[in-house]
Amino acid sequence: MSIPLVTLLGRMTLAFLEAIGAVTAFAFQAVRCALSPPWYSRQILRQMMEIGYYSLPVVGLTAIFTGMVLALQSYTGFARFSAESAIPNVVVVSLTRELGPVLAALMVAGRVGAAMAAEIGTMRVTEQIDALTTLSTNPYKYLVVPRLIAGIITMPILVLIADIIGVLGGFLVGVYKLDFNDVAYLRNTIDFLQFQDVFSGLVKAAVFGFLIALMGCYHGYTSKGGAQGVGAATTNAVVSASALILTFNYFITEAFFAR
Amino acid sequence: MSPKISLRGVAKSFGPKHVLRGIDLDVAKGESMVVIGGSGTGKSVLLKCILGLMRPEAGSIKVDDQETVGLADSGRSQVMRKFGMLFQGGALFDSLRVWENVAFGPIQSDGMKPAEAREVAIAKLGNVGLAPEIGELFPAELSGGMQKRVALARAIAREPEIIFFDEPTTGLDPIMADVINDLIVKCVSDLGATAVSITHDMASARKIGHRIAMLHEGKLIWQGPVADIDHSGDAHVDQFIHGRAEGPIQMQVRKL
Numbered sequence: 054m055s056i057p058l059v060t061l062l063g064r065m066t067l068a069f070l071e072a073i074g075a076v077t078a079f080a081f082q083a084v085r086c087a088l089s090p091p092w093y094s095r096q097i098l099r100q101m102m103e104i105g106y107y108s109l110p111v112v113g114l115t116a117i118f119t120g121m122v123l124a125l126q127s128y129t130g131f132a133r134f135s136a137e138s139a140i141p142n143v144v145v146v147s148l149t150r151e152l153g154p155v156l157a158a159l160m161v162a163g164r165v166g167a168a169m170a171a172e173i174g175t176m177r178v179t180e181q182i183d184a185l186t187t188l189s190t191n192p193y194k195y196l197v198v199p200r201l202i203a204g205i206i207t208m209p210i211l212v213l214i215a216d217i218i219g220v221l222g223g224f225l226v227g228v229y230k231l232d233f234n235d236v237a238y239l240r241n242t243i244d245f246l247q248f249q250d251v252f253s254g255l256v257k258a259a260v261f262g263f264l265i266a267l268m269g270c271y272h273g274y275t276s277k278g279g280a281q282g283v284g285a286a287t288t289n290a291v292v293s294a295s296a297l298i299l300t301f302n303y304f305i306t307e308a309f310f311a312r
Numbered sequence: 313m314s315p316k317i318s319l320r321g322v323a324k325s326f327g328p329k330h331v332l333r334g335i336d337l338d339v340a341k342g343e344s345m346v347v348i349g350g351s352g353t354g355k356s357v358l359l360k361c362i363l364g365l366m367r368p369e370a371g372s373i374k375v376d377d378q379e380t381v382g383l384a385d386s387g388r389s390q391v392m393r394k395f396g397m398l399f400q401g402g403a404l405f406d407s408l409r410v411w412e413n414v415a416f417g418p419i420q421s422d423g424m425k426p427a428e429a430r431e432v433a434i435a436k437l438g439n440v441g442l443a444p445e446i447g448e449l450f451p452a453e454l455s456g457g458m459q460k461r462v463a464l465a466r467a468i469a470r471e472p473e474i475i476f477f478d479e480p481t482t483g484l485d486p487i488m489a490d491v492i493n494d495l496i497v498k499c500v501s502d503l504g505a506t507a508v509s510i511t512h513d514m515a516s517a518r519k520i521g522h523r524i525a526m527l528h529e530g531k532l533i534w535q536g537p538v539a540d541i542d543h544s545g546d547a548h549v550d551q552f553i554h555g556r557a558e559g560p561i562q563m564q565v566r567k568l
Contacts, residue, residue, distance in 0.1 A: 093420075172407075183365050184403040187476075188466075189392040189421035191385065 079271045083201055086193040093199050100203035104165050104262070105211050111164060112157045116215035119152050120144060120222025128231050140231070141241035144223035149250045150310075153216040155302055158208065158261035162294040166269040169200055170290035173273025174283035182274070197274070200266040208262030209255040216254065253309040260305060261298050268294035314377055316341040316474065316506040317362065322371035323530075324357055331357045332368065333530035344500060344507040346521030346538075348514070348552065350561065353527045355510035356400075359476055362508070363395060364388050375474070393421070396472035396505075398496075400479040402463040404451035410462050411437070411447030417470045436465040439502075440495050457488040461495065468499050475500060477509035481516045493519040514553050526552065528561065 127140045173196055176182050185192045220242060227233040269290045276286035315338035322335040331354040339345045349355050360366040362373055364380060373380050380391050404413050412419075414436050415429035424432070434444045440461040451459055460480065467475055480496060481489035493516050500507045500520075511517050517524055518538055525535035526549050534546045541553060551559030 091420075176405075179401055180399045180403040181405055183360070183363075184397070184399060184405070186365060187363060187392060187395055187397040188417040188470075189389050190416075191389075195420070 075275070076267070076271055079274070080267055083193055083197045083267070083270070086191060087198045087201065091194065092202075093195055096195065096199035097202050100199050100266075101207045103168070104161060104203050104266075105207035108157075108161050108164055108211060109214065111160050112211055112215050113218050115156050115160050116148070116153065116219040117222035119156055120148060120219035120224075121226045123147055123152070123219075124223040124226040124231065137231070138241065140227060140233070141223065141238050142245040144227075145220055145242045145246050146250055148219040148223075149216050149246065149254045150306075151254075151302075153219055154208075154212045154254045154257040154261060155298065157212050157215045158258065158265065158298045159295055161208065161211070161262075162265045162268075162298060163291055166265045166290045166294045167287045169266065169269025170273040170276070170286045171283055173270055174276035174286040177274060177276050178279055178283060192274075197266075197270045200270055201263060204262030204266035205259050206262075208258040208265075212254055212258035213251075216251065249309065253305070256309075257302060257305050260301055264297045264301065265294045268297065313341070315339055316343070316376065317508065318372075318374040318377075319362070320372045322358070322361055322368045322373060324354070324361055324366065324368045330530055332361070334371065335527075335530075335532055337525060337532060337535070339506055339508055341506055342504055344509070344520055344522045346517040346524045347508065347510045347527055347532075348512060348517055348524055349510075349527035350512065350552065350563075354530055355527055356478060358527065359478055359508065359510055363397065363476065364391070393470070394473040396467035396470065396475040398460070398463050398467045398475070398477045398480055400482055402451070402459040404459060404462055404466070406451050408450075409447065410442075410449050410451065410454070413451065413462060414447070414465045414469050416466065422470065432469060433465070436469050437462070439468070439499065440465045441491075457484055457491070460484065460488075460492050464492070464495055464499065468503060471503055472505060474506045474508070475503075477507065477511075477520070479511055479513075480509065480520075481511065481513045486515075489513065489516060490519075496520050512552075514555075 123144050124140055127143045128137060131137050131139055131143075173182075176196070182192045182196070185195055224235070224238055224242075227238050228235045272286040272290040272293070276282045317337070317339040319335050319337040322332055323330070324332040335358060337345075347355050347358065357366060361368045364383065368381060371381070375391055375394065378391065380388070383391060404410075405416065408416065411430055411433040414433035415424075415426070418424040418429040418432055419426055430447075434447055437444065437447055442458065442461055442465070446454070446458070446462075451462065454462065477496060480492055484492060496507070496509075497520055507520070509517070509520055518541075521538050523535060523537055524541050525532050526546075527533075528548050534544050534549045536544065541549065544550065547560050551561050557563070
């Protein structure tokens, strides 16, 4: 039996709105729990290590090659207009405003968001979350809040480091391949950079950190159906976090830079 | 004397499927009640409703005369302090060592210092026949029987007034199952706790229970002392305790 297109669209719209409502309710519940004790500091520190420290290699690698490619691509384009001197400026602004936060967040979503969904999802299907409740421990406070706090605190630090490494990548290509003067390159970079460029990137990073942790926790917490359900939760966590990162990136950019 | 746990008209559905259809049950203080029934008859749902892990659509659940249905977080946390639970699969936290699992409640919920809680955990592991060295292992390094013992140690670590056992012998060989049954009887007796167990293992039910109730199609169709179960006068109960395929309980299986 075929389903009319309008019915199908209606069902999809309702399912989409239902999902938004469920995520929003989950986020509100988590934020409400975050505002009152107990706060599990060891759990927060553990999650900060997971999100920040263990993501450093992959984020650093992404940042340095992004900076290098950016310098190289800018040169091939700007050389046509004899505007090569703008390369340090383009590299630093692109990295701090956009590429640093967005690429770092996408890498962390793939690495950490998936791991969060898998860990919490496994805890859900093996009744470990129910066990927490029977031990008088609120699962939101113990599992969700530490991840959200760690995401918000750690991502800006990670992005700041990614910005520095990315600029270093651009510097290396600029100086050793494109024959820029090293002092002039650094001076151009520093002189052109404004506080708002870095600050907007760090605000984005904090929002992205929240979104990655929220999606990882939500999909893990609501997973069901054994190994298949946990697998689906992991995929959904990465896909939804990536989509939200790109969506929120636009709105934050609009809030900071739209005229 | 009022019962420790009292259920009246408890009903729970999942969509069109009515799992519990008005359960009335009283469990006296210090009593060990075993709920038996086939797979999918709602035994685990009943336990989760009493624990507050699921909310029934109708009915009343009282613990020490306090209504627990619809309790807010803080009130629920107070009631939870009275409960210990042994989950069917153990539900041990696999990222924590065995002693940390047992000490979880005392540390996180009661604010006990880790060093002191570790001593408590080692003592509780001793109560279930496990050596202190086991405390340093992770749950994945243990056999199924040892995991059940650790889960039992965790359930009694806070010396609860009420302990729930969800299929405590499922997946164990008969000897280990009997060891677990003996430990359950000993732990419940030592603590003077009230126990509610769900199982379809009749050997276990006879050993750990004072009274048995049978759940069928969402209703308690019989309840009484363990000694009376062999002459219950109910055909459903007879079929179940003798494990016969023929009888009023029809399993929904597709014909080959």
